[in-house]
Amino acid sequence: MADDLTLGDIRRELLRLTAMAGSAERPKPTRINGPDESMPGHEWDLREQPHPYGNREYVWVVRAVEVQDIADGMVHISTPESMYPGEDFVPMYVSDARRLAMALLAAADRAEHLAHGVTRLEDRRKAG
Secondary structure, eight states: OOTTOOHHHHHHHHHHHHHHHHTSSOOOOSEEEOTTSSSOEEEEEEEOOOOTTOOOOOEEEEEEESOOOSSSOEEEEEOTTSSSTTTOOEEEEHHHHHHHHHHHHHHHHHHHHHHHTOOOGGGGOOOO
16 A cells, blocks of 8 residues: 555545445345235345535435336336435336446446546447
């Protein structure tokens, strides 16, 4: 490590590395809602890192309910901007949820490369 690194620099790098490690494999559910719950099934919470411009906690909740009424299946998502975060869910088809997840990974890779000043040939592809 360079001698001129600050504690803040080290913390940011540790957060970045932890985020990379956390996205390398599928996370275990945060909780499993039982059959007596309104939406029984597996649930994952994602708490965002603190934002530099506020102290509000940003929590995303994603549910895969046990009873699926359609062939493609549905994922239910509660965003930090929901009317009642953690209680107000929007359904999304499984295929759309997978496309959203891949778009988030691609955007995160791009933002990370820009932040570090590293360009890749892949970044020059045309939108399509």
